[in-house]
Amino acid sequence: MADKDISQAVIARLPRYFRYLGELKERGVERISSQELSDIMKVTASQIRQDFNNFGGFGQQGYGYNVNYLYEEISKILGIDRQHSLVIIGAGHLGQAIAGYTNFTRRGFVFKGAFDKNPELYGKKIRDVEVRPVDEVEDFIRENNIEIVVFTIPKEQAVPMAKRLETTGIKAIWNFAHVDLDVPDNIQVENVHLSDSLMKLSYNIDRYEKSLNP
Amino acid sequence: MADKDISQAVIARLPRYFRYLGELKERGVERISSQELSDIMKVTASQIRQDFNNFGGFGQQGYGYNVNYLYEEISKILGIDRQHSLVIIGAGHLGQAIAGYTNFTRRGFVFKGAFDKNPELYGKKIRDVEVRPVDEVEDFIRENNIEIVVFTIPKEQAVPMAKRLETTGIKAIWNFAHVDLDVPDNIQVENVHLSDSLMKLSYNIDRYEKSLNP
DNA sequence: TAGATTGTTAATCGATTAACAATC
DNA sequence: TAGATTGTTAATCGATTAACAATC
Numbered sequence: 001m002a003d004k005d006i007s008q009a010v011i012a013r014l015p016r017y018f019r020y021l022g023e024l025k026e027r028g029v030e031r032i033s034s035q036e037l038s039d040i041m042k043v044t045a046s047q048i049r050q051d052f053n054n055f056g057g058f059g060q061q062g063y064g065y066n067v068n069y070l071y072e073e074i075s076k077i078l079g080i081d082r083q084h085s086l087v088i089i090g091a092g093h094l095g096q097a098i099a100g101y102t103n104f105t106r107r108g109f110v111f112k113g114a115f116d117k118n119p120e121l122y123g124k125k126i127r128d129v130e131v132r133p134v135d136e137v138e139d140f141i142r143e144n145n146i147e148i149v150v151f152t153i154p155k156e157q158a159v160p161m162a163k164r165l166e167t168t169g170i171k172a173i174w175n176f177a178h179v180d181l182d183v184p185d186n187i188q189v190e191n192v193h194l195s196d197s198l199m200k201l202s203y204n205i206d207r208y209e210k211s212l213n214p
Numbered sequence: 215m216a217d218k219d220i221s222q223a224v225i226a227r228l229p230r231y232f233r234y235l236g237e238l239k240e241r242g243v244e245r246i247s248s249q250e251l252s253d254i255m256k257v258t259a260s261q262i263r264q265d266f267n268n269f270g271g272f273g274q275q276g277y278g279y280n281v282n283y284l285y286e287e288i289s290k291i292l293g294i295d296r297q298h299s300l301v302i303i304g305a306g307h308l309g310q311a312i313a314g315y316t317n318f319t320r321r322g323f324v325f326k327g328a329f330d331k332n333p334e335l336y337g338k339k340i341r342d343v344e345v346r347p348v349d350e351v352e353d354f355i356r357e358n359n360i361e362i363v364v365f366t367i368p369k370e371q372a373v374p375m376a377k378r379l380e381t382t383g384i385k386a387i388w389n390f391a392h393v394d395l396d397v398p399d400n401i402q403v404e405n406v407h408l409s410d411s412l413m414k415l416s417y418n419i420d421r422y423e424k425s426l427n428p
Numbered sequence: 429t430a431g432a433t434t435g436t437t438a439a440t441c442g443a444t445t446a447a448c449a450a451t452c
Numbered sequence: 453t454a455g456a457t458t459g460t461t462a463a464t465c466g467a468t469t470a471a472c473a474a475t476c
Contacts, residue, residue, distance in 0.1 A: 009443070011417050015410035019392070033457060045457095046445050053459060061458040062452045079416040093311035100307060103392070103409060109416075147419065171419045174412065178233070178317070188422060190415035194406065195317060196229035198388065201404035202293040202323075203225050205361065205385045208402060223467070247433060259433095260469050267435060275434040276476045 006054050013051060014078055016041070021071040033064035080107045085145060086174075087113035089161060090152035091121050091131045094176060098150055099126045109148070113140050117157075141168045148172045155179035162187075220268050227265060228292055230255070235285040247278035294321045299359060300388075301327035303375060304366035305335050305345045308390060312364055313340045323362070327354050331371075355382040362386045369393035376401075 020041055024032060038045035052058050052065070058073055059065040075081045088095045091114045098104070099111050114126050115134040124131045132140070140146070149170050151158050158177035165173070165187075172188040175181055181189050234255055238246060252259035266272050266279070272287055273279040289295045302309045305328045312318070313325050328340050329348040338345045346354070354360070363384050365372050372391035379387070379401075386402040389395055395403050 006421075007443075008414075011414055012410075014417070015407070015413040018413070019410075035457080044445060046447095047443095049458065049460090050444075057459065059458050060452060061450070062456045064457065077417065078413045079420040080413060084416060084419070093307045093314060097307035097311055098408070101408070104412060107409065107413070109412060148415065171422075172415050174415055186422065188415060188418040190411055190418070192406070192408065192411055193229070194312070194315070195321065196226075196233075197404055197406055198318060198323060199229040199232070199292045199294060199321070200222075200225055201362065201386050201388055201402060202298060203228070203291065204402040204404070205298070206293040207220075208385075208400065221467075249433080258469060260471095261467095263434065263436090264468075271435065273434050274476060275474070276432045278433065 010051050010054055013043075014074055017048075017051070018071065018074045018078065021067055021074065024067045025071050029067050031064045032067055034059075036064070083108045083110055084147045085110050085112045086148035086150060087111075087115065087137065087141065087144075087146050088150040088152060089115045089134060089137060090150075090154075090157075091116040091118075091124070091126065092152060095150070095152035096126055098152065099129070112144055112146060113137075115140075138164060138168050141165070141170060146170060148174060151175045151177045153177055224265050224268055227257075228288055231262075231265070232285065232288045232292065235281055235288065238281045239285050243281050245278045246281055248273075250278070297322045297324055298361045299324050299326045300362035300364060301325075301329065301351065301355065301358075301360050302364040302366060303329045303348060303351060304364075304368075304371075304390075305330040305332075305338070305340065306366060309364070309366035310340055312366065313343070326358055326360060327351075329354075352378060352382050355379070355384060360384060362388060365389045365391045367391055 017037075020037070034045040034048040037048055041048075049059075052070070055073070055077055058070050072081070086109055088099050088111070091099075095114060095116075099114055105111065111127060111129060114129055114131045115137045116122075116131050117134045119133070121131045122133060137149075141149070146168075147170060149165060149172070151161065151173055153161065155177045158175065158179050158181060162173060162181045162183050166184060170187060172190065173181060173183065175189055175191045176194070178193055178195055180191070183189060234251070248259040248262040251262055255262075263273075266284070269287070269291055272284050286295070300323055302313050302325070305313075309328060309330075313328055319325065325341060325343060328343055328345045329351045330336075330345050331348045333347070335345045336347060355363070360382075361384060363379060363386070365375065365387055367375065369391045372389065372393050372395065376387060376395045376397050380398060384401060386404065387395060387397065389403055389405045390408070392407055392409060394405070397403060
């Protein structure tokens with residue numbers, strides 16, 4: 001239960017386990033061994049057992065893992081057995097895409113507010129939520145106990161905005177702006193740098209072609 | 215020049231180096247030592263030198279690295295010194311966000327087409343490009359030599375779509391659908407699993423709070 | 429030349445895989 | 453009980469960091 005210090009490599013794999021277990025659950029599969037899961041997910045059975053054992057014994061010798069139980073335990077570990085309120089700053093296409101993504105709601109991420117600095121968007125509705133002026137965001141966060149702030153704003157605005165939010169009590173920033181944020185320890189930052197991802201893709205295209213004609 | 219087999223960990227760091235070097239270049243900085251870069255980027259100078267030396271010597275003893283030269287070399291390594299044509303399948307908010315992101319264009323990723331299965335979107339313009347019926351996508355790819363296909367479609371559609379595109383000559387799929395794609399070796403896949411990222415964020419919020427009240 | 433800083437080898441650290449005893 | 457499969461320790465592999473000789 002009490003996790004000491006799990007490496008981020010392990011954490012990064014948990015959502016994928018969670019996804020596969022969700023599918024197995026859906027299909028009515030009751031139990032699964034690390035070897036069977038290994039075959040499906042293309043990771044070693046050894047790694048699966050090591051990963052799960054970071055959090056205590058979820059399985060049973062001679063039997064394997066109970067799919068439902070394991071699924072629930074991972075959801076607890078990931079903290080998606082409770083609700084997290086979030087607001088979005090930057091109501092452009094990306095902000096709207098995220099606000100509208102119902103799967104997040106299913107996982108307990110509740111979309112509470114959207115903010116933009118463009119007056120033309122004020123009042124526009126995104127999933128029953130009206131876009132408000134960005135200057136109201138600090139008050140809104142305090143009044144509504146917002147945990148997570150999504151940054152779908154240009155990088156120039158991201159750094160000063162992070163500064164402004166430091167004392168509002170938020171717990172995390174999900175940062176889509178292409179800049180590294182420097183915030184106090186009590187605010188977690190998770191970056192989604194789309195252009196980095198695209199550059200990696202570009203590299204791997206070239207790498208493959210070079211492997212054919214060295 | 216000829217890279218043997220560079221680990222993905224190194225590749226994943228290159229776009230970040232590239233970003234910082236771009237900023238230094240912008241500010242007119244001519245040379246930088248691994249130690250200075252280390253201070254700015256919060257990675258060890260040793261790692262910086264190791265990373266660059268995977269691709270040959272970019273620096274000069276006693277001097278450091280020439281910012282402009284290093285920037286250009288990394289852009290070559292990442293393959294963003296040339297153009298890559300791309301189309302987007304799924305013209306919802308996420309698709310439109312990506313299509314409209316001008317920074318990608320700046321890096322040589324040229325947006326050539328958008329496809330959707332919703333007839334209401336046909337003809338709608340996204341950056342001078344009309345949304346077309348998704349059934350035309352294979353022909354369009356062949357006629358226009360498209361390299362990269364962006365999947366901003368639901369996961370149910372992603373797997374059969376990947377299958378359909380196998381023989382069209384595409385080189386890569388940038389996959390935003392929440393599913394693992396199984397494609398031949400000649401098609402590179404780069405996943406952006408947003409909900410995985412959000413779950414990691416959720417975990418780290420909890421972890422921090424537990425570190426305060428163990 | 430002397431000083432600075434790389435390129436590179438060696439040492440350390442951490443993560444993955446293999447092996448097997450424990451146990452259901 | 454015998455068979456299966458976990459939990460866990462040990463071995464291996466790879467990535468990061470440290471150190472320093474090469475050299476600009």
